[in-house]
Amino acid sequence: MPSQDIVVIGTGFMPYSTATIVIYSQPIVLGTAVTDGLGNFSKPVKVPADLVAGAHSLVAAGVDPAGLPHSLKMAIQVAASTASSGSLAVTGAPVTMMLLVGLALTTSGGGLLLAGRPRRRTA
Numbered sequence: 001m002p003s004q005d006i007v008v009i010g011t012g013f014m015p016y017s018t019a020t021i022v023i024y025s026q027p028i029v030l031g032t033a034v035t036d037g038l039g040n041f042s043k044p045v046k047v048p049a050d051l052v053a054g055a056h057s058l059v060a061a062g063v064d065p066a067g068l069p070h071s072l073k074m075a076i077q078v079a080a081s082t083a084s085s086g087s088l089a090v091t092g093a094p095v096t097m098m099l100l101v102g103l104a105l106t107t108s109g110g111g112l113l114l115a116g117r118p119r120r121r122t123a
Helices: 095-116
Strands: 005-010 018-024 028-034 041-046 054-063 069-078
Touching: 005 028, 005 054, 018 041, 028 041
Parallel strands: none
Antiparallel strands: 005 041, 018 028, 018 054, 054 069
């Protein structure tokens, strides 16, 4: 979604080199990352607010340990922003089913506790 924060992770680059993170349809540089001693990086970036909905490519480009060009590419799908509609985005599972399952488990657990109690005998 536009304006969403994501983390880009890259591997296979030359240690301590710079990788450039770009989103394509129209090339937009999202940032650069310096790799660690193993040639890996993890970089938080923000999806541009004005990025049109649809299919795009996220590319991290740099050099491999031999100094040759190295890039990682991932196809992404940008959803249309719902901010203008006045409604909030759905960010999780519906809680009604989870509440019902929790209630059922609690009730059956209580029943098992009662059934497992030792019986008192009266003389």
